[in-house]
Amino acid sequence: MKVLQSYIAQTVQHLYSLTDVSIEIQHTRKEFEGQYTLLCFPLTKFVKKSPEQIAQEIGEYLLKNNTYIQKFNVVKGFLNLSLKDTYWKEVIFEELHKNPDFGRLDIGKGKKILIEFCSPNTNKPLHLGHLRNLLLGDSMANILAFCGYEVIRTNLYNDRGAHICKSMLAWQKFAQGKTPQSTHTKGDYFVVEYYIMAENILKEQTTFLLEKWQNNDFGQVSPEIITKYKELVDKLRQVENSPKKDTKKITQLKDEIKELAQTQTEWFKAVQDMLAQWEAGNPEIIALWKQMNAWVYEGFERTYQQLHIRFDRYDYESQTYLLGKELVKQGLEKSIFYQKEDGSVWIDLSQEKLDQKLVLRSNGTSVYITQDMGTAVQRHEQLNLHQSIYVVASEQDYHFKVLIAILKKMGYEWASRLYHLSYGMVYLPTGRMKTREGNVVDIDALLTEMYQVAQKTTQELGKTEGLSAQELEHLYHELALSAIKYYLLKVDPQKDMIFNPEESIDFHGNTGTYLQYTYARIQGIFRKAQEKELLHYQSADTKNYQNVHDTERNLLIYLYRFEEVVKQSAEQYSPALVANYVYELCRLYANFHHEVVILHDSNPDAIAFRVQLNAVCARIIKKSLELLGLTPLDRM
């Protein structure tokens, strides 16, 4: 396409003496004859002729002067060009066939890039939301590495804070020394039981307290809290009694009241007390904290292994949450931040339309954003990074806008290269997942279920003769993974999506299974070739092959786009582009496979060409699958 573009640029220069015009070429739509189409409309601005006339003139010139042009036709302002078989064989096929690394780029050569993904709390098993995060991060890392970047994969564990103390406190009070080992439970599932216990106690105590408050029984509650409570209740009444019922506002106010009551419960105070002890370094608390987190990490590791996802490093919030305070101090001196009377520190981002933002509490402790500032600066200084990518849910769009704006204001030149790879929510057909309501799909359970479906379907089809039990197990697991991974990755990251469990286990149509099936068929051809002793065709000369079939040409054109797709997916941070590409490629292969017989033909040149084309397809599909984090399967 680039070659063609330069030919046309020369033509335009020769015919109209124009140099700096954009030459717009695209692939010809199926309904029309030809493979490439030049849009002549843009040229009408410079040449005082109709687009049809320009198309005709360029077409005639190219036909006369370019060896690869076979014929052309003009529809309105579209110049459709058909290229000779020699072009497909000698230019396109040659490059695809001779370059075993086709698609690999060096746009990231010498650049170090850090990608942070997953970043879970250490109090519950990983669920569907984490899965989308993990898959996006993993695939993005693969794609960037394929583009030449030195990629560092990191996972930031949210391992401290009140939410962690909740499960610790519940364990301390109720576990009677039980452990994951003693109960034969996976660590993350073990810990979440205590987290849920803690949440329930908090809920019970809150409800109890609210009932008392409604009857004006405030006990020892401080006057400020009482006034605040009464204010909120008044507001709620106003909204409820106003003619247009703002349900969103009502639930918001109700939540605020609940939160207020929560802070007055015994349980909440005990949690806060534990957090304070943790921060003070109480050895007993620290030991418990380490123990419980270790259980969770062990559980997480098993899930990562199942998914074939690895990290190069782990960051722990407990080690980074104090970072950033020094930066605030420096920024205060440079008047990037300002201090209020109560001692809290703020930044004014109203010029960026992001309002005022707190960066240090009045008691001098840091908030979430302070920590992120510190972590970003530390990473860039220690690792000499070119860029950082944060794979984090779209709920935090605002947070990352603020973070990047602050770092820019502080004068870090790399701040403009921080990128928030924001991905949309994963909903169930029944709505949003909520731990409390128990409609959470967690990764382990999903994998188990998919494994069973893969097993059942495979057994019903009965095509796995001769495979050992171990090989079968591998097959089922990889099929299950392929289905899930592709299902989540094919959707544009930034869009919210609905995860329909029934649809995701469907193995027909636009699915990961289909991709694997296509790949397995390709490999099947090579097995057959070996059986029939036809493998010598792999290195045979294809120069004499005439009459390239339509399906072959379509494959060549599409295979050749792989490089462009890789580049785009890296630039747009979207594995979905690779996913959709490889699906379309598999469809074209199925087409080819259906239309021509690869291993039987009266013409040996045809067999040679097709066997070699088959090999190129195998390579590009394999690479695409790997970029998405799927393990290509030779048989299924």
Next chain:
RNA sequence: GCACUCAUAGCUCAGCUGGAUAGAGCAACUGCCUUCUAAGCAGUAGGUCACAGGUUCGAAUCCUGUUGAGUGUACCA
């Protein structure tokens, strides 16, 4: 209230960043296993690209407004 994101077939999603008659899969219907894997292929049916304006040779795509949905919103992480 304000900010950001989204709206395409009954459902789930594409649509190469402004190009031709908007594409797949699922679900429904019809064909195709005596040649390389039928987890497949071919076909039928299904659309006011939320709505209304604007920009221009040309708009699902860009701009403005309206409606609807989601998310966030100053001492939680």
